[in-house]
Amino acid sequence: MCAIAGYFGGNFSGETGASYLRLMLDHLNHRGPDGNGILVNGDVGLAHARLSIVGLADGSQPMVSTDGNLSISYNGEVFNYVELCQELNRKGHNLKSGSDTQVLLTAFGDKGLDCLPDLNGDFAFAIHDRTRQRLVLARDRVGVRPLFYTHCNGAVFFASEVQALLALPGVSHELDPIALDQTFTLWCPISPRTAYAAIKELPPGHVMVLEAGMQRIHAWWKPEFPDRSDVATDALPENQIEELEALLVDATRLRLRADVPVGAYLSGGLDSSLLSALAAKIHGHELRTYSLRFDSVEHDEGRWQGMMAESIGSHHVSVTSSHDQIRDELPTAMSSIRQPILRTAPVPLQSLARSVRDDGRKVVLTGEGADEIFAGYDLFREAKARRFCGRQPSSARRPRIFQRLYPYLPGIQQQTPEYLARFFGIGAEDLQDPLYSHRPRFRSTASAKLFFSSELRGILGNYDAAEELVSQLPDDFRRWHPLNQAQYLETRYLLPGYILSAQGDRPMMANAVEGRFPFLDHRVVAFASRLHPDRKLKGLREKHILKEVARRHIPGEIIDRPKQPYRAPDAASFAKPRGPDYLRTVLSPEKLKASAFFNPVAVGKLADKAMLGEIASFRDNSAFIGVLSTQILAIGMSDSLSNCENGISPNHVR
Amino acid sequence: MSDDTKAILRAFIVENFLFGDESQPLTADTSLIDNDYVDSTGILELVSYLEETFGIKVADTDIIPANLDSLARIAAFVDRKQAG
Structure with a gap:
């Protein structure tokens, strides 16, 4: 896991280009402290900062193909590189399986962009094709690894983090008012927009091809769901549990592949507990687990973490975050997050990643993604409860269901049904609205725009971030089941735009720690998309099928404990x-x-x-x-x- | 009395829920929920303020939008409680 940077085009000398590459690397070295390299070839420049995890001896980058035609700078992992290598060798190549970079470069040489669906991994890469005089940038399916770009001095510059691009002379540091409005409604900017007006993001699952002065961007993967009338009901639940268990075991097994030891984050919730248990079994020797604790009882999950660590016999490390630490470390956290945040939750995750690094580890498994693909968030249950009430808006009894949803919120527990109905928009909302599931969240978030200045309001005029979101939805969105629609909105926007970035890649890589996400293995994602919605959200019971799998591996108390969303004191x-x-x-x-x-x-x-x-x-x-x-x-x-x-x-x- | 009550209430809402921003629309009939001025914790804050300021007791069953969702409704509610 590493950082990449580079440029294509431009009216400057190779020497100037090399100085730009070095300047960008200066702002990326935290991601790759184990070595770096640059390559300048005509009007293309590639740079790489390396964190050695796979192919310790022969993975240096930028790497050039044996025929000298292709060169690559690559951040991330292709977890199935061993299998891909065998396949390529069957076709007549003579690869050693030591380096996934070499495998990726060879696969691309064989099939070009058609190799992307073969890759099981988290990656962002740039490949220059000398013969075709083109540069290809690509990003993994769900957006685990970041990739940003900007236009400067007649060239397209790209980098793993925003601050490398901001370091270039002439790149404006101005924040984008529209992105601010989006964040104060949706929690993050809508890609390709970023918090900075001059900088764009290559959206997850997309490629950019730069060729003959043209820049083309297109999707190579997107989340898909069956039509509402077409959701599978025939498969036996027992068979699906077996299939999911096998997939999760394999997704975890692939993500334990590394030439350095792999640990696991353990929050004490269902997802990370299941992964840690699977990893401990596959691992065969003592797993190291890492937990975040809080000095406030409301946020602390220490009891569950301890129970789980004992259950799998892991060597457990926990680090405690405090109110003071959150206040003191917010500015440092912002220097890597580089987008406004509405919660402090990303801040303690820096200390958690630091504890991994201090423990001599570079790689951790994490349970992120399960709540999106198996419908774990309260939002999914809330949307279902709102539809239930919305069908009988005059019912005085139905709104009490919200008190069952939020047992941990005193503000909700003490309301009358009349107020509950009003707060959750019962009777006032269009059940056909494509954003139905997310309207209350977007509305309550946007109420913070009360603090916008009159200047900012003037610039924004009638701009409506939610409307922009609707305009981007795929054609078949309206044919999906309401739960799948809600899951799409989470998976396509908030997951990459906030969870995997502000709470994922950035705090981890600020400490040179690579996160791996078995629940986001594309086979698991595809399996979950095809499931009947009731197998994910059964009644108001979230992650139903995942809990069935978990029952085979972790204590029932962890599975049946009250769900506690990860939060930090704000x-x-x-x-x-x-x-x-x-x-x-x-x-x-x-x-x-x-x-x-x-x-x-x-x-x-x-x-x-x-x-x-x-x-x-x-x-x-x-x-x-x-x-x-x-x-x-x-x-x-x-x-x-x-x-x-x-x-x-x-x-x-x- | 009702006009005084309304003025006191208005000042409380502007100060506490609108942070002094007088430019936000707030007539006697403006809905506090529909305009996102108060959320579920805000209602409890409002109830506690009414009890302390006007010396009334607000029963659980009183906490409904018909009593509390606009300046006019709150003022009328306070008047009724004080009279009763």
Whole structure:
């Protein structure tokens, strides 16, 4: 796992190109501390920073094919490289199976872009074809590995992280107002848009071909579901449980392949517990597991983590996060996340990744993805409950179902059915709306736009992020079952745009730790898409089939425990500051006026409320973290925050 | 009394739920839920404020949009409670 960077085209010398490559590498070395290399060939430049995991001795990059025609810079892993290598050798190649980079390069040489569906892996790569004079950029199916690009000096520049591109001379650091509106509605920008106006992202499952002055981008994979009338009902549940178990075992087995030891994140929930149990069995020797704990009872899952670690006999490492740590480390976290966030959840994940690194490990399995593909999130249950109420909007009894959904939220428990019905939009919403499942979340998130400045509102005019989302939905979306529609929205947008990036790749790679996601193996994803919705969400019981598999491997208490979404203390982390700190600087009226994104008076009152520890509502929590994280990006990064009074150029709204 | 109550309530809502932003629409009949001014925790905050400020007791069954979802409704509710 590594970082890549490069360019194609441009009116500059090879020497200048090499200096650009080195400049970008300077901002990517945290991802690949084990070595780096650059390659300049005419108007193409490739760079690579390496974290050695597979093919320790012969995996140096950029790598050139034996005939000298193709060169590659590649970030990620192709987990089935052993099988692909055997297949290529059967066709007459003579590859050693030591390096997945060589296998990928050879597969591409044979089949071009048609090799992509053969790859089981998480990757972002650039391959230059000298004969055809073209550069191909590609990204894995669901967006585990990042890839960003920008246009500068007549060339297309690309890199694994935004900050490498921001380092290039002439690339604007201005935040994009539309992306801000999208984040304050959907939680993340809609790709290819990023938080920065000058920088785009290659969307997950897409390729970009640069050839003869043209730039073409197209999808090579997308999430798909059967038509509503076509969902499979014939397969026996027992057979499906067997099939899923076999798939998960194989997906985990492939992801344990590495020339260095692989550990596992263990949150104490169903998904990571199941993976850890499978990994411990396949591994055959002691697995190392890593957990995050909190100093607040509300967020801590230590009891379950301990129970699970004992059950599989892992060597367990836990690290405890505190309110103070979240406050102190937010600026550092923002320097790698590089997009506004509405929750502090990504911040403690940096310490978790650091604990893996400190323990001498480079690779961990994680359970992310299961909630999206097996319908684990509360949102899916809530949408089903809302439809149930929406069919009888006058029922006084039905809205009580929401109290069953959210036993851990006192605000919901203490409501009358009349208020519950209003809060969940019963009777007021169109059951045919393609965004039906997500409307309450989008609406409550967007209420934090109350804090937008009049300047920003002026620029945004009537822009509607949800409407843009609707305009992007595939043609067959409306034919899918409502649960599959909701799953598509999660899998296509929030998963890559926030979960796999702000809570995944960035905090991990800031510590040179590679995450691997067995639930996102494309065979598992395809299996889950084909399942009848009732096998995923049975009544209001989430991840039904996965729980059936889990029953064979982990203690029943873990499976039947109340679901606890991963959360960290948000605004509460910023209560009662001990002295002058960055908060007062980035949220000062001067800095708010300078960036011009937010209303200084309203934010001043919000910050006062936060510092008194009096923020309780969802909206105010999201708004506070959203404003603070945006201001950190707009005003300057962690290393400059201490002296941001002294002329760090502010990032204006225009 | 009702006008005074409305003015006091308005100031509370502007300060607490709109963070002093007077530019947000807030007439006597503006719905607090439909405009996302209050959420489920906000309602509880409002109830606690009404009890403390106006010396009334709000029963669980009183917590319904018909009583609390606009300035006019809250003011009328407070008046009824104080009279009763």
